[in-house]
Amino acid sequence: MSVGTDSVAPTPSSQATRSRRGRRILGVVLAVLILLLGLSSYFLYRMVTPVGGNTGGTAAVDDGGLVWVRSIYGKSDAPADQFDQTQGVASASDGSLWITDGGHFSLMHFTADGRFLGETKGPSDTPLQAPSRLAIGNDGKIYVCETMGDSLRVIDPSNVTTDAGSFNIPSPVSVAVSDDRIAVGAVSGFAILEKSGKPIKVFGSRGKGDDQFDYVHGIAFDEAGNVYVADSYNNRLSAYDKDGNRLWIIRTGKPSNSAEEVNDNLTVAEPTDAALKGKDALQLPLGLTVDGAGRVVVVDMYDCTLAVFNAADGSFVGKYGIEGADDGQFFYPATVSYDAGRDWFTVADGLNNRVQIVRIPGSAGGIGVAATVRRAIAGPLRACIYPFLLLLLAFIVWLVVRKRRQKRDRGHESTNIENGLTNLEASE
Amino acid sequence: MSDVLPPVEADETESENRTVTRPRSKMMNDPVVRRMAYLAAGLVIVFLLVVVTALLTGVATPSGPRTLAEREVAVAGAAVQAGSTDTAVWGQYIAALIADKQYGRAKDFIAQGRESLDDSKTAEFSLAEARLYAGQKQYKKAIEAAEKTKKQVKDAFDARIAQGGMAKKAAELEGISSNYYDAILIEAGAYRSLKDWANAIAQYDLYIEGNGGASDILVDRANVKIESGDIAGAEKDFNEALRFVPDDPEALAGLKKIGVSK
Numbered sequence: 001m002s003v004g005t006d007s008v009a010p011t012p013s014s015q016a017t018r019s020r021r022g023r024r025i026l027g028v029v030l031a032v033l034i035l036l037l038g039l040s041s042y043f044l045y046r047m048v049t050p051v052g053g054n055t056g057g058t059a060a061v062d063d064g065g066l067v068w069v070r071s072i073y074g075k076s077d078a079p080a081d082q083f084d085q086t087q088g089v090a091s092a093s094d095g096s097l098w099i100t101d102g103g104h105f106s107l108m109h110f111t112a113d114g115r116f117l118g119e120t121k122g123p124s125d126t127p128l129q130a131p132s133r134l135a136i137g138n139d140g141k142i143y144v145c146e147t148m149g150d151s152l153r154v155i156d157p158s159n160v161t162t163d164a165g166s167f168n169i170p171s172p173v174s175v176a177v178s179d180d181r182i183a184v185g186a187v188s189g190f191a192i193l194e195k196s197g198k199p200i201k202v203f204g205s206r207g208k209g210d211d212q213f214d215y216v217h218g219i220a221f222d223e224a225g226n227v228y229v230a231d232s233y234n235n236r237l238s239a240y241d242k243d244g245n246r247l248w249i250i251r252t253g254k255p256s257n258s259a260e261e262v263n264d265n266l267t268v269a270e271p272t273d274a275a276l277k278g279k280d281a282l283q284l285p286l287g288l289t290v291d292g293a294g295r296v297v298v299v300d301m302y303d304c305t306l307a308v309f310n311a312a313d314g315s316f317v318g319k320y321g322i323e324g325a326d327d328g329q330f331f332y333p334a335t336v337s338y339d340a341g342r343d344w345f346t347v348a349d350g351l352n353n354r355v356q357i358v359r360i361p362g363s364a365g366g367i368g369v370a371a372t373v374r375r376a377i378a379g380p381l382r383a384c385i386y387p388f389l390l391l392l393l394a395f396i397v398w399l400v401v402r403k404r405r406q407k408r409d410r411g412h413e414s415t416n417i418e419n420g421l422t423n424l425e426a427s428e
Numbered sequence: 429m430s431d432v433l434p435p436v437e438a439d440e441t442e443s444e445n446r447t448v449t450r451p452r453s454k455m456m457n458d459p460v461v462r463r464m465a466y467l468a469a470g471l472v473i474v475f476l477l478v479v480v481t482a483l484l485t486g487v488a489t490p491s492g493p494r495t496l497a498e499r500e501v502a503v504a505g506a507a508v509q510a511g512s513t514d515t516a517v518w519g520q521y522i523a524a525l526i527a528d529k530q531y532g533r534a535k536d537f538i539a540q541g542r543e544s545l546d547d548s549k550t551a552e553f554s555l556a557e558a559r560l561y562a563g564q565k566q567y568k569k570a571i572e573a574a575e576k577t578k579k580q581v582k583d584a585f586d587a588r589i590a591q592g593g594m595a596k597k598a599a600e601l602e603g604i605s606s607n608y609y610d611a612i613l614i615e616a617g618a619y620r621s622l623k624d625w626a627n628a629i630a631q632y633d634l635y636i637e638g639n640g641g642a643s644d645i646l647v648d649r650a651n652v653k654i655e656s657g658d659i660a661g662a663e664k665d666f667n668e669a670l671r672f673v674p675d676d677p678e679a680l681a682g683l684k685k686i687g688v689s690k
Contacts, residue, residue, distance in 0.1 A: 026465060029468060030468050072492065073493040073502075076492050077492060077505075081492065115491045323677075382487055383485060386478075387474045387475075
């Protein structure tokens with residue numbers, strides 16, 4: 001062992017004793033430190049992870065495996081800042097959420113962790129009028145339905161004081177945006193527009209016929225540009241290709257607009273063409289979206305569930321969720337949007353006055369490591385990203401230093417051998 | 429830890445020679461000690477970085493409630509902080525604190541409420557105490573507090589009836605405080621947790637006697653009857669619940685559990 005700066009060299013035995021003591025002390029310190037940091041990390045994790053989800057008396061009821069991630073109830077803890085009948089929610093590409101409700105006539109912006117970032121009521125000269133359903137384009141622009149104002153408003157979040165445009169659409173009740181198109185659902189049908197607002201195709205009239213609609217409360221594009229439509233009061237789902245040709249149409253339950261008075265009672269006859277019956281049947285299909293696996297996910301408002309359909313033929317896959325007030329349950333949910341980056345759904349849980357973030361089985365676009373990592377870092381584990389990168393960097397530095405040392409040692413070794421050989425030759 | 433120190437490696441000697449002007453603790457000359465020190469420092473740095481990252485990424489800083497319990501605490505808490513003297517508002521706040529597992533604060537507010545407010549009619553703070561004990565899994569104490577609540581509420585109601593006149597009419601119109609039935613449910617739940625099925629059923633009977641159409645309680649009683657082995661009684665209760673709420677998923681699940689179709 002080297003002497004260091006001491007003028008008098010300690011004896012090997014005294015140094016060994018000191019080191020033994022040092023090892024013991026540091027060993028204990030290290031053990032205590034690991035324990036303390038472990039406990040602190042545990043409490044930190046508990047603190048940032050919301051505790052809730054389906055518990056208690058409803059455990060006996062099958063919710064299909066829906067997993068609650070978290071809920072957002074309002075802008076702050078103040079009673080006036082709590083949501084009042086959430087109507088619309090859309091996920092931006094950075095994971096943040098834009099939310100509308102019946103109590104605040106504004107677009108409210110939140111991080112996915114539930115931190116309120118701000119809100120806009122639109123430009124001061126043309127403020128938003130009762131914004132409801134909304135969608136966000138890849139360019140970040142927000143398209144908002146103003147049902148009462150017969151208008152679809154465009155809001156640029158980076159410049160909310162300037163009017164970014166609007167389209168005159170009679171009673172718009174749903175909206176979807178793709179790379180180059182906008183689809184708007186209305187009372188009597190739906191329209192596909194260019195981003196400039198120029199109509200490409202307009203579908204339907206109000207009624208119960210095959211090509212008629214009664215409130216298109218849900219509309220969504222898939223990656224190929226196909227359009228999926230929830231014809232709410234006719235209780236139907238249909239799909240159209242990019243050119244507007246219908247791919248399929250199914251009746252998902254009893255239509256809500258077919259009540260008839262029989263013997264002084266309002267009754268709805270069992271439809272003969274319904275694809276879904278009994279517990280599978282939808283009661284009122286509302287908002288819809290397309291998940292990472294390409295499936296159509298529909299909010300069933302009255303059944304308080306998310307229903308999943310195969311996008312290829314409209315065949316029923318399953319239902320997820322149950323009615324209730326607890327976190328992870330729904331009560332008159334209105335709309336749903338899918339965040340591919342985090343593989344979760346954001347649901348405007350209307351009469352529970354909240355937005356819920358949930359996951360359902362089989363929704364991920366990718367499988368394996370990438371999807372697992374994406375899911376993990378969408379939650380509190382995100383706090384470990386920088387420490388992990390630091391550890392990775394430290395490991396790389398250690399590897400490089402070790403490599404260089406080994407190289408240098410090998411250099412010393414060969415020099416020593418060469419010197420030895422030279423000495424040997426000289427002595428010979 | 430070994431008593432024999434590892435031999436000094438050549439590169440370490442060299443490294444010491446290079447830093448000969450820098451004073452260092454002699455313990456740090458031991459490579460094992462040095463590595464342990466580096467590990468300890470590294471752990472602290474990583475932990476601090478986790479805390480900073482949690483703050484920077486917003487993981488640890490939500491601005492509003494994230495769960496139903498947090499929302500209830502926020503909303504009911506605001507009313508209490510605003511100076512409400514309504515015992516029901518206090519009861520709601522304390523119940524929210526208990527649901528959010530803030531037992532210490534709940535206990536403090538029960539004490540504060542008892543000191544400053546009159547709850548002789550509704551027994552709000554006795555009920556809150558029963559709720560608190562049940563939340564803390566102290567079921568025997570929860571039963572005692574629930575019994576106290578029931579007696580207090582019943583006595584107050586009977587006293588109003590005994591007064592006669594307008595007081596009697598008002599009492600008859602309003603009925604007994606709903607806290608009476610809430611206490612019954614807490615007591616039933618506590619007996620259930622103690623696996624005292626007979627007493628749990630007796631409490632549910634008492635509740636259903638006053639609230640015939642409570643399908644959820646019928647389902648609860650049916651589930652306790654299953655535990656006690658009274659399958660026929662359970663089936664009857666599930667079917668009775670379905671009479672009030674057709675397709676009640678919990679009642680249907682219960683019937684499925686005992687192998688009976690609707």
